[in-house]
Amino acid sequence: MAHSRPHEVYVIGTGQVPVREHWERSLRDLAVWALHSAVADSGIEAPEALYVGNMLGALLSDQQHLGTLVASWAGYRGIEAATVEAACCSGGSALRQGYLAVRSGAHRAVAVVGVEKMTDSVNGAATAGLAMAADAEAEGAVGLSFPAINALLMRRYMHEFEPRREDFAAFSVNSHANAVGNPNAMFRKAISERAYLEAPMIADPVNLMDSAPMADGAAAVILADAETAEQLGRRGVRITGSAVATDSLALQDRRELLCLDAVAASTARALDMAGKTPADVSFFELHDAFTIMAVLSLEAAGFAPKGEGYRLATEGAVTREGRIPICTMGGLKARGHPVGATGVYQAVEAVLQLTGRAGDCQVAGAKVGLIQNIGGSGATVVTHVLEAD
């Protein structure tokens, strides 16, 4: 076949399960629930292919081979399917695979599901599982947890730039305030700066309120080419930028500890592809698994100079009314962080914002959404730009 122009990629349907502790639902139930919601929303009968993002199914639910399992349980017998794993950005990486499948013309309409079932583990296995996002030989073997990795970043940042604890608190306060209006968020409850300051330490200086909670969840999107979107009357939101960049898993192998190079590269490529600059971005769904990741992401993505990202929250720039709204529906901190599902939740939320359906969470006049899903502490970074068509 001759080379043809790449296809435009539209998001024609979304589905999400409320982020909760879903004691009565299994991994596969959650995935099928979100997938069927998205398929019904899109108007297609069935996707041609399914990409499932998941990190911990093997460890916590004794289940791999999720792509085919979910396709089968959802009733889409015979379709192409695969599982995508990239630690905490498994969902974003599945979205990237779905995007490439439509972009290339290999498929006209595909489904992307992110799913995680964390509450099946009751003995600390989930904590051990999350540590697998880091380098097992350099970091895991000597007793580092995943919060510890972020604590090493935060301590050095505090040493070099001397932010106050209150500056980090402002990020958690903002995420919780935004989640109040999101019916699918895990914590629909505002928190005070004092609650942050009094929270117990997990890996000092990272405390409980710096950290996104473990949760169960699933989210799904249906992606389609322009012709299919047109036929279904669903040309609402287009993915105009998509990029992935990587860095070392281990912090000890980074070029410069406090520069997230993969965030910088991935953001620059995605924005460049869309013909946009940071100034054009209406909102930024960043990966606030820990408050320090929000700070470092804002700096590397170009929204603040190095060493000044922490000021954006105390100055109010990151609120829904601010210069660069982040975590508009609660972010990882308050919507919840079902790890392998998070990147797809970000996509669903961006579509709601861009189509004016974000309800109490709506960012007025949102036209350009930037979403970013991070695996490890900046090791895999998946960035997408979504625009109202």
Place this chain on the structure above:
Amino acid sequence: MALQLPREWRRRAERYRLFGGRCLGCGRISPSLRPICPACQDDRMEEVELSGRGEVYSFAVMYKAPEGFEQDIPYVVALVKLEEGPVITAQITDVAVDDVRVGMPVESVLRQWRQHGPDGHIVYGYKFRPAQRP
């Protein structure tokens, strides 16, 4: 993490002594034995033994531990910048957790890392303590 004897056995040398890899192309020393220089992608790497002297670049005090390290809480993990250049990830020992500081001079020592159960295999390896050697 369950005990995986072949893996513990394979890595024993680099746990008991600190090794790095020096790139014969650019001269940079990397913190672990690896086949390719991460800075210039040269594959001519030679093994160098590291002095074990350095300073704390960053650290965290652990109050929630991964499986197998619970009995050590609170303990300190750190990035140690060695005098030869590379940064290495390790526990800080022989010091009260409140006394650890960024910039503190440290030196490597051999310590127990963890024991797999009361009658289980004991894994030893490097940690760092406040500098005492001249």
